[in-house]
Amino acid sequence: MTDFDMHILGCGSALPTTRHLPSSQIVRLREKLFMIDCGEGTQLQMRRMHIRFNRLNHIFITHAHGDHCFGLPGLISTLGMLGRIGDLVVYGPRDVNDYLTPVLAQFCHHLPYKVVFREVDPFKHALIMEDRSIQVYTIPLKHRIPCCGYLFREKQKEAHIIREMTDFYQVPVRMMKDIKQGADFVTPDGTVVPNARLTRPAVRPKSFAYCSDTAYSEEIIPMIEGVDLLYHEATFGEEDLARSRETYHSTARQAAEIARQAQVKKLVIGHYSARYDDMSQLLSEAREIFPDTLAGNEGMVIPI
Known part of the structure; x- marks a missing residue:
């Protein structure tokens, strides 16, 4: 096991299916866990993947669409029942807090710990979290509502x-x-x-970028250039290009084009539309442009 990896808890899109769960990932840097998005079923997937709840202190939400945040109140409640006492910090655009505050007031008003919300500006590329080992930046994305991805950069270790x-x-x-x-x-x-x-010299620091949900946008390329691992949504295939434009999503080919131009080391696609029973079509379209592409799936653990 490496000391920096990404765990896929869910990589489907808005419509529930028996094949994929809504968006959620865990980024693990040694003993620290960082969650990105928290769709329904997230905490069940954490159980299945034997991820320790007590090591999770920071949750990063991309935007206030249900398939990215409907699992958050349940997870927060569970952490309280498990006896958590340390603060839990949730990052996201203002809309996320507008959704979360009344839900917690109704269902989680006796928590034994504090939920701290830190609003991020989804239209700016900015450092929003930093500790001794990692920095986290926002990546402005192009979606129907304010939305941002997140860039995780490991700090340079001492020689x-x-x-x-x-x-x-x-x-x-x-x-x-x-x-x-x-x-x-x-x-x-x-x-x-x-x-x-x-x-x-110490081992070169690694980096991971998470970009979901977004239409094709070359503006993000300078922000993610050269990252070791890129997760980019690939909701549609090329045959549904018109639909992707209507909904401000990307095709698998477009995700691969972003990876190619940004010269990333590896691409993982996900956020699949429920219309696809077989992801091999999307994977094939992406690999035509960027051969080092993986099709994301629940339960995958990918080294960074």
Whole structure:
């Protein structure tokens, strides 16, 4: 198991089917869990996938359409019954809070913990959350109502000390932190030992972008350029291109075109329309443009 991965809980669209659940994902960075969207059935999928509820502290909602947030009140209630006491932070456009506040007032007014809502501007690409290991940014999307995706960027880790070299140059323990952060070492006789001789570079930081729901929009390309994993909605096939434009959604081919232009490492498609019984058509259309494409499915765990 890698220390940074994405778990698909649901990758269907608005109309319920027996094949797919509404949108929801978990991003795991070591012991931290971040949820993106929370459609109906999310907490049941967490049980099936053995995801620990108590490690979830941040939930990012893209927009106030039911297939992306109808599971949120139930999950919040369950966390209370499980004895949660720490704050739960929910991020999303203002419409999400307009939906959530009266529902929680009616059904969850005796929670043993606090739900903190942090409004995001869905029309701006901005840093909205940061801790010691990760940064989360909004990605403005093109949909029928205010909607944003989310970009997760792992922070650069400190370099690895080469113990044999620091012992050889007798580097004091008190200087190890500075050495890890890039400082050179000056010996007592004034000799400068380059940092590159004392350390090995850390593993390159990884990144994940989640873009659902959205019409085809090249404006997001600079924001997601070069990410290791892109999840982009592919609600329709090319035969339903006109319908995708009416509903402000994307086709599988359009999702692949975004991935190609952004030079991402891997693409995962999802948010499938209920009209498709077989996703192989959508996968084939995407792979014609971007070969390193996966068709998302419930239960998948994809390394980032």
